[in-house]
Amino acid sequence: MSLAPDITELMARARADLRMGLPVVLRDGPVAVLAASAETIGPDRLAALKALAPQPVLAITARRAETLKARAYDGDLARIQLPEDAGLAWVRALADPADDLRHPMKGPFLPVRDGPAALHRAALALLKTARLLPAALMAPAAGATDGLTVLDLAAVEPELTRRSHLSPVIHARLPMAVSEAGRLHVFRPDDGGEEHYAVEIGQPDRSAPVLARLHSACFTGDLMGSLKCDCGPQLRAALAQMGTEGAGVLLYLNQEGRGIGLANKMRAYSLQDQGFDTVEANHRLGFEDDERDFRLGADILKTMGFSKVRLLTNNPAKITMMENTGIAVTERVPLKVGETAHNRDYLATKATKSGHLL
Numbered sequence: 211m212s213l214a215p216d217i218t219e220l221m222a223r224a225r226a227d228l229r230m231g232l233p234v235v236l237r238d239g240p241v242a243v244l245a246a247s248a249e250t251i252g253p254d255r256l257a258a259l260k261a262l263a264p265q266p267v268l269a270i271t272a273r274r275a276e277t278l279k280a281r282a283y284d285g286d287l288a289r290i291q292l293p294e295d296a297g298l299a300w301v302r303a304l305a306d307p308a309d310d311l312r313h314p315m316k317g318p319f320l321p322v323r324d325g326p327a328a329l330h331r332a333a334l335a336l337l338k339t340a341r342l343l344p345a346a347l348m349a350p351a352a353g354a355t356d357g358l359t360v361l362d363l364a365a366v367e368p369e370l371t372r373r374s375h376l377s378p379v380i381h382a383r384l385p386m387a388v389s390e391a392g393r394l395h396v397f398r399p400d401d402g403g404e405e406h407y408a409v410e411i412g413q414p415d416r417s418a419p420v421l422a423r424l425h426s427a428c429f430t431g432d433l434m435g436s437l438k439c440d441c442g443p444q445l446r447a448a449l450a451q452m453g454t455e456g457a458g459v460l461l462y463l464n465q466e467g468r469g470i471g472l473a474n475k476m477r478a479y480s481l482q483d484q485g486f487d488t489v490e491a492n493h494r495l496g497f498e499d500d501e502r503d504f505r506l507g508a509d510i511l512k513t514m515g516f517s518k519v520r521l522l523t524n525n526p527a528k529i530t531m532m533e534n535t536g537i538a539v540t541e542r543v544p545l546k547v548g549e550t551a552h553n554r555d556y557l558a559t560k561a562t563k564s565g566h567l568l
Contacts, residue, residue: 217365218374222402224359225340231255233347234336235355236329238363244354245333248305248345253298259349265291266349267322268304269330274345274496277307281321289322289330292347305345307494308477311484332363335370339403341471344496373505374399376406378513384409388453397510404464408510409449412457419518419540421458423448424507424528426465429472438479443547448522451543459516461507468492469501487559504528508535 215223224234231250236243244259248268251259259266267289275281275288282288290304303309303316310316333346381395388411395408414420425448431441445460452458467475474495481491489499508531511519520541521529529539 217361217369218401220359220361221336221339221366221369224336224361225402227359228337228340228342233259233358235351235358235360236332236363236366237351237360238326238329241329242351242355242360243329243348244351244358245329245336246347247337247340247342248301248347249343251298251301251347256298256301256347258354259347260292262352262354263349265294266347267291267330268301269327269334269346269348270304271334271344271496273493273498274305274307277310277494278304278316278319280317280319281323283321283323284327284330287327287331287334289327289348291320291322293320301345301347305343305496306477307481310494328363328367332361332366332370336366338470338497338501339370341474343474343477369401373503373509374401374403376400376506376509376513379405381410386449386453388449389456391456395510395514397513406464406506406510407462408514409460409462410514411449411452411459414457414459414516416515416517419520419538420511420516421452421455421522421543422511422516422519423452423458423460423522423545424463424504425460426463426468426502429466430475437551438482440547444545447545447547451522459511459514461510463502463504463506465502465506468497468499469503470495470497489559500527504531505535508532508537511537 227234228247229250231252233244233246236245246259269287269289272282272286280288280290330348333348334344337344337346376397376399379396379398381393384392384394386392391412393410395410397406425445428439428441430436431439432445435442448460466472477495478491481494482488486494492499518538518540520543521532521539522543522545524545529542532539
C-alpha cells in the first residue's frame with residue numbers, strides 16, 4: 211500500500227495547476243516538456259518558460275488553427291513557434307478568438323512539422339478537461355521540474371479516453387412542485403471532477419422502460435431563464451411530464467456549455483454576438499461541436515438498476531450512446547418546447563448541423 215497519488219489523482223492535480231497558471235511536466239521516456247495554459251499563465255512564468263528554450267511552441271487544435279489559417283501538419287493540432295518578441299498579448303490573441311474580427315491577420319506563423327506531437331496532444335486534452343481554452347505553451351523541461359506535477363504519457367493516454375467511475379454518495383427525499391414523491395441522488399466521479407445528479411420521481415419499476423431525460427447543466431437557461439437556448443423549458447417540461455406520469459428519472463449532468471464549461475460558453479456567446487452560430491463559435495474557440503460524454507448518464511442508470519428507457523430527447527446522438535452502452539431505448543419521446551425569437555437561429559443550427567429532430 212502507498213500514500214502516493216495514482217495517475218487519476220495526479221491528473222486532477224495537473225488540471226488544478228493549469229487552472230492556476232502553473233506549468234506541468236509531461237514525459238515520454240527520456241523526453242520531458244513543460245506545458246502551461248496560454249489562458250492562465252502570467253508574464254513572469256511566460257518569461258521563465260521562454261528562457262528555457264529559444265523558441266517554445268504554442269499547441270492549438272486544428273479547429274483553432276483553421277480559423278487562424280495556420281497549417282495543422284499534425285492533423286488534429288498545430289504547433290506554432292513563438293517569435294522571439296512574443297509576449298503575453300500575442301499568446302492570448304492566438305488562444306482566444308475574442309478579437310479575431312478586429313485583428314484578423316495574426317500571422318505569418320512558423321508551424322512545426324517535424325518530430326512527435328503526442329505530448330502536445332495530451333496537453334490539449336488536459337486543458338479541455340480543465341475547462342480551459344485548448345492552447346498549450348510548451349518547451350523542453352531542461353531539468354526545471356522541481357515541485358511541478360509530473361505525468362508520464364503512457365499512463366496519461368488511457369486516462370484521457372476513460373470515463374471516470376461514478377460512485378453513489380447519498381440520496382434523500384426531495385418533494386418538488388411537480389411531484390412530492392421526489393428523490394435526489396448524488397454521484398461523485400473518482401477523477402476529482404464535478405458531481406452529477408439523478409432526480410427520481412415516484413418509484414419507477416426497474417424491470418420496465420423508465421421515462422428518462424439526459425439533461426446537461428445550463429446555468430444560464432436552467433437558473434437564469436436565458437432566452438438564448440431551450441434548456442430551461444426542456445428541464446421543466448421533462449420534470450412536469452414525469453410528475454404527470456408519476457414516475458421517471460432526470461439525469462442532471464454537470465457538462466455546461468456542451469462540455470466546455472461556463473466561461474468558454476460565455477466566450478461562445480460573445481462570438482455569437484459577432485455573427486457566428488453556436489457550432490462556428492465552438493470551432494473558433496478550438497473545441498468540437500460537442501465535448502460532452504453522455505455515457506455518464508448510462509452509467510448512473512445502470513447503477514440505479516435501470517436497463518430500458520423511454521428517452522425524452524430531440525438528439526439522436528443520445529439514443530445511439532444509450533444503445534451502445536447497454537441501455538435499451540424503447541421509445542423516443544419528443545421534447546419540443548422553449549422556442550423564442552432569441553433562440554430560433556440557435557435551434558435551427560442544432561437541427562441542421564447537429565442533427566436534432568426539431
